[in-house]
Amino acid sequence: MTPVELSRTVLRAVRCAVDEGELSVAVPVRAVVTPPGPGGCGDYATNIALQLARPAGRPPRQVAEILRPHLSRTDGVAGVEITGPGFLNIHLEAATATVALVREILDGHANGHANGHANGHANGHANGHAIDSGHDSHGSHEGHSSHESQRAPYGHTPTLTGQVVPLRIPYDIRAEVVADSLVRIVATQGGRAEVDHVRAGEAVTLRPVPAPEDPAPLGADAARWALLHPAAHDRPRITADHLAQRESNPLFRVRYAHARARALTRCAARLGFHGEPGDVPGDVPGAEVLVRELAGYPHVLSAAAAQHAPDRLARHLVATADAFLAFQPTVLPLGDEKPSAAHRARLALAEAAGTVLAGGLSLLGISAPDYL
8 A cells, every 4th residue: 555545544534524424624635645754653544534624513633533443444454553643544454555555656756757757766866976966056956846747856845845944154165065965955855955155153063073184085975974973073094994995884785775776676577577575484595684675764864854864864774775785686487497476576676675775866966876
């Protein structure tokens, strides 16, 4: 059950309540379904009860109580909880939740790519081959909007729609790179970041600890990672370790995991099968952790935008890569095995992981090569 399908389910619950005389309202044209916000729970949440409270002449929580049993009876829904003033938090059955997550990621990637979003293709990032991607110091990027029929890239939400986020920074290379990434990250939440340089002594809103030396000799990708991966209050390490193709290098693990995800798709094609979202049981090595990391991506993007902290995204990509690398040996058939529905479902999950890794690197201005 995808968010679009769940939105229709919510509207059917409203229609049932109206038909049974429990509510006297016009059934809305659409219902917003999103990952739960702070204080929420479950897989998805909707504010439909708050939306209907005024026309129904009832408190939002009372409307939510009326709608809850109608939602709970839906196939694939494990339970429904009410939080806050009347948010309906929907728990999906494990298999349903995994299928919905993978479809949301892959469908969002397909739609975003068709509409030119930086959604994580190997060369889809904005000017990722320069340490500073060169936006105008007074420039901004508009937040993405999506048509009803076209889903935004996974993790993109409207939480900052209409908001302008001022980034007043000093003349410093690390501040430049952090601000450049934040322009893109804020845009994923519908906001617009405006970057302005200030002179010594003037107030700033973003001042990460400067790099101890020029990171340019590392090359564009490694230099950006060196500046973005540490928290703003930590001094970055400008060393050749960022170039090492070994397990101890977090940047290498993230890019290698992405390349492996792409390689799995190519290998599967040679074996005559493709990914198809399906149930991936939690006892498959690495699957449960990988699903959890992928499901947490939207929250990480939202927090990175709100806290001006691209390092949160960088660290989440490392955790996602590590989970994927533990999972990926289970994807392809072994020996005389024939490709099955289980293999197709695992491949789709692997492809979803590759999409999230590439999209996250794109937001950081770092390339995600298909071959490494």
